[in-house]
Amino acid sequence: MSDWDARYSARTGKMRASEVRELLKLLDQPDIISFAGGIPDPALFPKDAIKDAYAAVLNENADAALQYSVSEGYKPLRQWLVQYMASLGVACTIDNIIITTGSQQALDYLGKLFISPGDTILTTWPTYLGALQAFNAYEPHYDRLIPEGGNMTPDAYRANERAAGGHVKLAYLTSDFSNPTGETIGRSDRMKLIDLAHELDIPLIEDAAYRALRYEGENAPSLLALDIEREGHIDQTRILYSGSFSKTLTPGLRVGWICAAHPVISKLVLIKQAADLHSPTINQMVIHHVAERHFDAQVEKARKHYRQRRDHMLNALARYMPEGVTWTKPEGGMFVWMTLPDHMDGAALLARSIEQIRVAFVPGAAFHADGTGKNTIRLNFSLPDAAAIDTGMQRLGGLIQSEMEQVRK
Template sequence: MGDWDALYATRTKNMRASEIRELLKLLDQPDIISFAGGIPDPALFPKEAIKEAYDAVLSKNADIALQYSVSEGYRPLREWLVQHMASLGVSCTIDNIVITTGSQQALDYLGKLFISPGDTVLTTWPTYLGALQAFNAYEPRYDRLNPEQGNMTPAAYRDSAKAAGGDVRLAYLTADFCNPTGETVSREGRSRLVELAHELNIPLIEDAAYRALRFDGDPVPTMLALDCEREGHIDRTRVVYSGSFSKTLTPGLRVGWVCAAQPVIAKLVLIKQAADLHSPTINQMAIHHVAERSFDKQVEKVRDSYRKRRDYMLDALARFMPAGVTWTKPEGGMFVWVTLPDGMDGAALLAKALQKARVAFVPGFAFYADGTGKNTIRLNFSLPNKEAIETGISRLGKLIAEEAI
């Protein structure tokens, strides 16, 4: 066998298997209670509406649906998204929107667009594992954002990046019900981040995958809306908004979008032309058909279900977790973030949980750019039902108590 490792590009050294994608394989084992992947409940998918959408598309517009198309995306879907963004306080046109094959593709494209080897990416500790994987291919280093506690000064960020041999090139975070912690950044924190992006003259990527899944409390304006208010026009903003239909309608059709200043969209279109020409038109048309007719109703159904499961999990954690364990109390999204007693390792706990308790979760260190956070774990509540949550948290609490002795 040839030495393939010697032939790979240097950027491949940062490629790692996703902790989450590997754990998804456990779903095939029926006795495993999984709190691992951020998986929507398939029982909530609008299956009949999607079937009707494909039937309508193929009966009326098959030639368009099955043909090559423009890289920007299906125009009626982009027009619907213009109205959707307006409902979020963002005034834009279709020239400010490009359709991507899921929001994960958007993160890859944005990394390709902005990051050169040795440059610095600013992100929270912890942050979305998929973002780290997307950006790692472009060989950055990372520095830490602290939206609520206070960030470094722009000069300090620049000096730190320069000392490492590069520039500060972008900032990234999920502001609403963050994956993995479930926490939401305050309006004040968002405003500080927008100001920082302008002072550093860098893009601020707003990953809004969970934005629609608010159960409690008042909505906080998007960072893009705050930037539009600050600058007076979207084409003068620094925020790049990444949205997705995966958590509201269905993940399997892989439809996401980016809303940003027109020059950024124009560059992303060129990247898309070189990568895959365009996202599948038939999927975009089907998503548009469903969104136009029942988006709000579908979102409300998902919220109602996930709100109940969030409550089940928080109640079970309160009853079954031993002293020394703490957790977040998210107002929406799909995740609860658990901090274990000092010195307890989440990865080691997972190995024992799979063997002894038949419970799966994601160790927290995977979400840290520097590999810290070893005494943390992420729990998902969107997929397991009430009985599974009760049983799984009970088993996990017992195991943690035993390990803490």
Template sequence: MKASEIRELLKLLDQPDIISFAGGIPDPSLFPVEAAKAATNAALSDPAKAAQALQYSISEGYVPLRRWIAAHMGRLGVACTIDNILITNGSQQALDFLAKVMISPGDTALVTAPTYLGALQAFNGYEPRYDTLKIDGGNATPASYAEAAKAAGGRVKFAYVVPDFANPSGETMDVAARDKLIDLAEDLDAAIIEDTAYEALRFEGEALPTILSLDIARHGHIDATRTIYCGTFSKTLAPGYRVGWVCAAAPIIQKLVLVKQASDLHSSTINQMIMHGIAEAAYDTQVEAAKALYKGRRDALLAALAREMPAGVEWTKPEGGLFVWVTLPEHIDGAELLARAIAEERVAFVPGAAFYATETRKNTLRLNFSSPTIPQIETGIARLAALIRRM
């Protein structure tokens, strides 16, 4: 299934009788509208601030927001300054910039199977070769990765991971896997792109150290690390402002600032000021509210799957995030299931094939639990399970 087909599919979300597990977007009931109004008023009611808010600004990003983010990164075990922070238009733009800086046609990007579709879309424009990153080690060695990359006419430039509650798998890398990934990247002299879109949305269990913090622990200082942390407010506060960030070694940030300047000069000045205001006023309460809402929906989804699905269907048990990944019996193609699910059961999801860079497993699908309500989840999974039994 192509991106264009998924786009067509997403249009179905507007049909009120479709129960959709296809999205990947926050529940808008969580949006911090009052904090947004207050922050906007603060930016526009003072003439000097308004003159700044509506004007061009520096490519690095609004200093008070970068200061807030640097302190936030400190709470995640990443000692850094504003010189380690670049503001981007969501983390999607960071992925685009990183591929632009690192990938020449024929270079290799290591990605998991499955991986985030939007990352593949960002990387594809720079014509990488993909190789499969095995989070649990598997049997690939640094030498085997390097040799395959060389044979393809380039080298391994980075490994891309979503370490917490990944999109689409819902899975989390344990500390050993994170450490092994740093070993691999060091052996390959490659970067690690750590996409933390869902990291804040942990419903249970201990938070794990970020890969960047483990890299700092090895090398003593962020400026000696190879891990590039991509953060975003899209899943915790609101995606409509398009504010995310990169946190990395200062020399990497300096390169990315030039890319940012060439690409769109800077992220919206007023949006950065507003996001700073919202973060100051409401970050923790927003995150708590999101976790409470999504945990209830995840619990309902896992319970419904256990109750309804026939033998031979398996799924992940995410400790957070927005997604559960389902593996069907080999004979069921997720795309065919989707066509029938919409026609016969008025249920939608994203077939899994789109999330693979190389070899595809068609008997997979992604279920989102941030958008459907608990009654919709229960009805939708019962209907989907009934259809699977008929196939």
């Protein structure tokens, strides 16, 4: 069979390679200074605790660890997550939680559950690239979600939905330290988003992958906590909370979770049964073992470490970036979002940056559902050390200055 393309399903036309995953291949080149991936620093991984956890699990319960298990997830881990969600103001039971193979699987499952071809998803401009990739397979349209309200009323969204020929089915956003911008949504704007979801009668996915990594400022309640306060019970809410251990403990074990109303969890269990039966039991048991003993200390360690990296990057940006370049100042997370002069293209700048100064970052257009935002780039500060940040920002600032001078000539 020679023409495979003619035999793929129509939805594969929506699939695109991740610009971030492709850029990660550059990490194998030792002379590249990379600000591209949203990668935790491996120096923080609780390696000894994980090693001890695997030994304990295999010594004490190897039969269960290596066997098939229930699709909902390892019960003691779900019980731990009930207590963790309670610390965020979310009262729930294990019936409100399903374990997923990382939060990326959670997004894929939620897309599969709610999106039919031609339906509309509301999301911020820009938004998490991985969410766009997960949802694109289900052939949606996108409309711009403006957390502060703007002029997009429910009636305006409905008019756009009719023009697109589908229905507004879902909203998605990161409420704390967004990937890619690093920005956080304030409490009043969170309430507006909840009001909008209720008026449109749609679920809203709250991607909370970075919530634990706050370095300063005041915590705002999660959207799920606010909606429970409003509705009285988690089974009456429309917020779908997606969490992950990737940024707090380790990404390699691929353990995430969804916390939501029980009817939604029941449907997700059916999807998981058909997809992979269950997430690896031994990894869930190890994550539970480590979280139960080390989670709070590990989070505090990560906060201190990444706060220093963030501060170093913000100081380097202030020193080396030319006038006309702006950037966000995140209170947490792993990213700074840079806006270049209007005439500059982030993808073209990346090509020259790799060739001339050996510095990598992610062009911003990839994070926009409509391909706009070409004059933006995302910078990660969690992986490069202080020396790399200094050198990389000095080189990048010099390149941007040179590009700006070329335009003036």
